Amino acid sequence: MAIDENYLSTYEQSATFDGENQPIEIWTSADQPYKGIGSDKLGIWGTIVGVDFDLCIADGACIDACPVEVFEWIDTPGHPASEKKPIMIREEECIICRACESVCPVEAVLISED
Numbered sequence: 001m002a003i004d005e006n007y008l009s010t011y012e013q014s015a016t017f018d019g020e021n022q023p024i025e026i027w028t029s030a031d032q033p034y035k036g037i038g039s040d041k042l043g044i045w046g047t048i049v050g051v052d053f054d055l056c057i058a059d060g061a062c063i064d065a066c067p068v069e070v071f072e073w074i075d076t077p078g079h080p081a082s083e084k085k086p087i088m089i090r091e092e093e094c095i096i097c098r099a100c101e102s103v104c105p106v107e108a109v110l111i112s113e114d
Contacts, residue, residue, distance in 0.1 A: 002107030003052040004029075007044050014043065020089045038078050042085070048112055049088040049100065055108035058082035062100035062109055068093050071100070 004010065007027050014034045016023035028034040028043035032054070035041040042053035049070060051062075063071045063086050074087040088094070094111065101109045 001055065003044065003050060003055060003110045005110060007050060007052075007110075008047065008112060011044065017045065017087070019091060022092055024088065024091060037074075037076055040078065040080055042076060042079060045085075046088045046091050048096075049091050049094050050110040050112060051086065051088060052108040052110075053079070053085050054081065055106050056081060056085050056104075057106055057108075058084050058086065059105060060086065061103040061105065062086050065099040065103045067097060067099065068095055070094050 011027040011029050013025045014028045015026040024045055025047050026034055026043050026045050034043045044050050044052045070088050070090050071086040072089045073084050076085050077083050098111050101111050
């Protein structure tokens with residue numbers, strides 16, 4: 001299962017997390033509410049660079065592939081897929097190259113140009 005390509009129109013923006021220069025929006029569906037870091041339901045983080053934290057297995061491919069260093073690791077203890085995630089802390093610096101999207105083995109990353 002890949003990230004929902006329509007999450008920006010079908011999910012609700014339910015929380016934010018402090019990015020380096022601007023907040024990172026957290027998107028969730030009604031049947032999968034955001035429960036916060038330390039839980040098993042994290043939702044999709046980001047708007048330009050969306051990462052489905054519930055699918056992400058934290059192999060680090062997106063971090064290695066990003067030429068502008070958008071990502072850093074964040075601890076997500078208790079999450080069944082992985083206990084860390086690649087957070088797009090500098091999301092606004094994304095150059096829309098889609099390198100992170102193309103290397104994700106579980107298709108948890110989606111770049112939105114809008």
